[in-house]
Amino acid sequence: MTVEPSNPGDSQPVSPVGLDLVAPETYEPMLRRLALAAIGVGLGAALLAALLVSWPVALVIGLVFGAPTLAYALALRRRRMWLTGTMIHARRLFGEQRIDIAAATGVEVLVFQGRLSRIVLRVTAGADTQIIPLAMYTDTGSGRELHLVGLRKLADALSACPLAAAVAVSTMLIHQLRAEARDAGLGERPLYRAVQIAREKDYVSPIVLTDREVAALC
Numbered sequence: 001m002t003v004e005p006s007n008p009g010d011s012q013p014v015s016p017v018g019l020d021l022v023a024p025e026t027y028e029p030m031l032r033r034l035a036l037a038a039i040g041v042g043l044g045a046a047l048l049a050a051l052l053v054s055w056p057v058a059l060v061i062g063l064v065f066g067a068p069t070l071a072y073a074l075a076l077r078r079r080r081m082w083l084t085g086t087m088i089h090a091r092r093l094f095g096e097q098r099i100d101i102a103a104a105t106g107v108e109v110l111v112f113q114g115r116l117s118r119i120v121l122r123v124t125a126g127a128d129t130q131i132i133p134l135a136m137y138t139d140t141g142s143g144r145e146l147h148l149v150g151l152r153k154l155a156d157a158l159s160a161c162p163l164a165a166a167v168a169v170s171t172m173l174i175h176q177l178r179a180e181a182r183d184a185g186l187g188e189r190p191l192y193r194a195v196q197i198a199r200e201k202d203y204v205s206p207i208v209l210t211d212r213e214v215a216a217l218c
Helices: 024-050 055-078 148-159 164-181 190-199 211-216
Strands: 080-084 087-091 096-100 106-112 116-125 128-138 143-145
Touching: 024 055, 080 148, 087 128, 096 116, 096 128, 106 164, 106 190, 116 190, 128 190, 148 164, 164 190, 164 211, 190 211
Parallel strands: none
Antiparallel strands: 080 087, 087 096, 106 116, 116 128, 128 143
């Protein structure tokens, strides 16, 4: 992972902060097993097919059975998201996207409703858009939230953006940070209250919170 200075004149390196809601290390063993299973299924299918058809055709059959799952596992294993200063880095299967929050042209909070509701931050800079997961909650009130350091650095990066919406979201994240730090109940956490606001609306998911609704969460 590349470490960059916060600006060209700053010689002090900025430590990257992960923005993955679930740490990649948590599911990497599962992805490794999935990849091995996909290889095994592909080889098994190819060997069985070789009893009936030629080897080239059997190889194609093996690829059809094993390649999609293998590619999926490798793609998930490669995916990472992190923040250095105000720059969001999103690594995918092919390449990496970078978006500078300080130069954002749009900042929105979205809620995807469901039995497992997700709340995310959408940052737009010109033609580029990046989704950053903030939290997810079940109907029963359990869930997972972005870790404290990630919230803090994300709030700092948003405060560097001149957009009023970015400042409002930054303030909301600070309140979320304080609520998590003192282990407050869900009703006192802005991100969970945002999900409750979305659930009260009879709209098709995803729901984009207005600037007034974001400000009311603080």
